[in-house]
Amino acid sequence: PVRNKIKKLLTGELVGENVLAKGWVRTKRGNKHVNFIALNDGSTINNIQVVADPAIITEEVLKHVTTGAAISVVGKLVESQGSGQSVEIVAENIEVLGKADPEKYPLQPKKHSMEFMREVAHLRMRTNTFSAVFRVRHALSYAVHEFFHMKGFYNLHTPIITASDAEGAGETFHVTNFDLDNIPKTDEGKVDYKQDFFGKETNLTVSGQLEGELGAMALGEIYTFGPTFRAENSNTTRHLAEFWMIEPEMAFYELDENIQLAQDLLQYTVKYVMENCEDDLQFLSQRAQDEEKNKPQTERSEMTLMERLQFILENDFERITYTDAIDILKNSKPNKKKKFNYLIEEWGADLQSEHERFLVEKHFKKPVVIYNYPKDIKAFYMRQNDDDKTVAAMDILFPGIGEIVGGSQREERLEKLQKRMGEMNIPEEEMWWYLDTRRFGSAPHSGFGLGFERLMLFVTGMGNIRDVIPFPRTPDNAEF
Ligand code: 4AD
Ligand code: MG
Structure with a gap:
């Protein structure tokens, strides 16, 4: 046979x-x-x-x-x-x-801890939990491509090795072809990073956005879906040094259309997985429910995994401005018992994860889109609003996850962009190619980045981002 x-x-x-x-x-x-x-x-x-x-x-x-x-x-x-x-x-x-x-x-037919599973990441895909997670990962990835393809977007492959730090956060990994025994030095005796890549300083990409914008200004609607790298030394359950990001970029979209596209994408992909991975999701839902029992009462989710997924499909996300979010936080009573005791002090501060959780899980009890952030806590490329204080940024916050999407309408006006780059000390001569799109046929455009593993956490109900990517790269994990 x-x-x-x-x-x-x-x-x-x-x-x-x-x-x-x-x-x-x-x-x-x-x-x-x-x-x-x-x-x-x-x-x-x-x-x-x-x-x-x-x-x-x-x-x-x-x-x-x-x-x-x-x-x-x-x-x-x-x-x-x-x-x-x-x-x-x-x-x-x-x-x-x-x-x-x-x-x-190493894998005996009994329950092993997640910590142990990470030590045997080369074998853990043979377990029920991890095989379910990675089948779901495949389906979710497929759904992303299907969504964009059906909408007429083109998948654009952006470079992994690049000379730009899109987010300007300085969290990049250098890429060099240095002979480590003979590192090039400047006249002052310092490492000459200008020699990194055959005469150019380079790093692993933190985002495909800037190149994606070039694509959008030619092909109209594009998306990237590739690995991105952040040298942040944060040991949390939500951060990886290597993660996959989905970044659509659309000519002629304004901020509200950008937000709508993100909501449609999230709902489509969640629905796809619910319809195509029923057995795996049932298993993961049961698993998540068992895990809940180990948590303190106040931390427990009121909904099962399946109910959470269904809820996302049936409800529009709440849209509020940053300023309104701050007002809500200021007017909310600190609640020590429920852990929300660090409410915000000042307009202009970045939201911490406890603020985000308060808004999503306690106040609105649904996904929240926060838009029009203070310009000083956001990247140089975001479109400046008329109030001179805020930019047309948007973040989407999900229950149990926090920030799952970050995006904005982009600054398409050359002079405004140059002025902002000057204020933020971003050298124009290194970004001439980016500025060219504003010199020649500039147009309003928008885009966002969806962290694929954050979406995986939401869909699978897993508690740690290390457990939704086959081989996690974190400060404590890079053996194979
Ligand atoms: O908010 P971020 O940094 O935005 C950008 O990189 C923009 N260039 C995106 C764009 O507009 N095209 O990252 C976007 C998303 C976050 O909302 C989060 O979901 C995820 O990427 N993310 C991470 N996921 C895992 N580990 C990390 N260290 C992450 N950093 C960001
Ligand atoms: Mg962000």
Whole structure:
């Protein structure tokens, strides 16, 4: 027989036929009369049960059928006698493709801590939780591309190695081809970064936005979806040094259209995953519910994962200005017991995560879009508002996550942009290519960045950003 994926076998379409399945053993139990093997090949959260009769499958083979071993099974697919599964394979032949010494295999059929799982990140995808997470990750990524493709956006590949620091936050990783034993020095004896990349100082990109703007001013509506890098040494459950960002950029969009597009994208992708990853989401929802029980009462979510996802689909996001957000925070009673005791003092301050959580989880109880931020806490490229104090920025805050999207309408007026760059000490001669779009055929345009792993956290209900990317890069994690 030809090999079928376990997902296909579990549909029951092939009952009565001789089938071939290959996968990794999750568990084996039984006695001297019969063995039950739970087999998984990654195609679905569900295992297929293989029934092995020691009269047919020899003791010599069965003794190597242990948790983690790779096996190949030929047998008849039949309706299951037992409860818990609809079909099973009655094995006629089992071949052990790769043994997994039970004394040494790190993943035992029991609950392991997430910390331990990160230490065995090379194997953790073989567990229910992580295989579900990464199947969902695939579907979510696919949904992003489908959304933009259907809207007529073009996927633009922007560079990973670049000379610009789009966000101006100075959190870049250098890229050099230095011979480390012979580092080029300036006349003053300092490292000559100007020699980084064949004579140009370069870094890993923090955002594809600036190049994305160039694309939008030619192709109209584009998006990037690629890895971005931030050398921030923050050890939180929401930050990675390497994360994936989705950045659409649209000619002729103003801020409100930008916000609407972000809401549509978030709702579309969440809906796609709900419709296409039902088994995995049910599993992850149950898992998240079990985790809730370990949290203190005040921290527990009032909704299940599924309810949270459904809620996002059915409700418009609340849109408020930064100034209104500050007023709400100022007029809210500090509540020590509920952890919201650090309410804001001054207009002009950046919102801290406790402020964001207060607005989203306690005040509005839904996603919140905050727009028109003070210009001094935002990047140089944001469009200046007439009040001279604020820019047409927008952040979207999600329950349990905080900031999931950051974006803005861009400053398309050459003189205003040059003036702002001057105030912020950004050298014009390094940005001549960017300024050219304002010199030749400039037009209003907008865009935003959606942190893919932040969206993954929301959709999967996982608690730590290290657990929604296969190989997290954080200050404590870069071994493989
Ligand atoms: O707010 P940020 O820094 O905005 C930009 O980079 C803009 N250039 C985007 C644009 O307008 N095209 O980052 C955008 C989003 C954040 O809202 C957050 O979801 C995510 O990227 N993000 C991170 N995710 C994981 N780890 C980090 N260290 C992140 N930093 C930002
Ligand atoms: Mg931001």
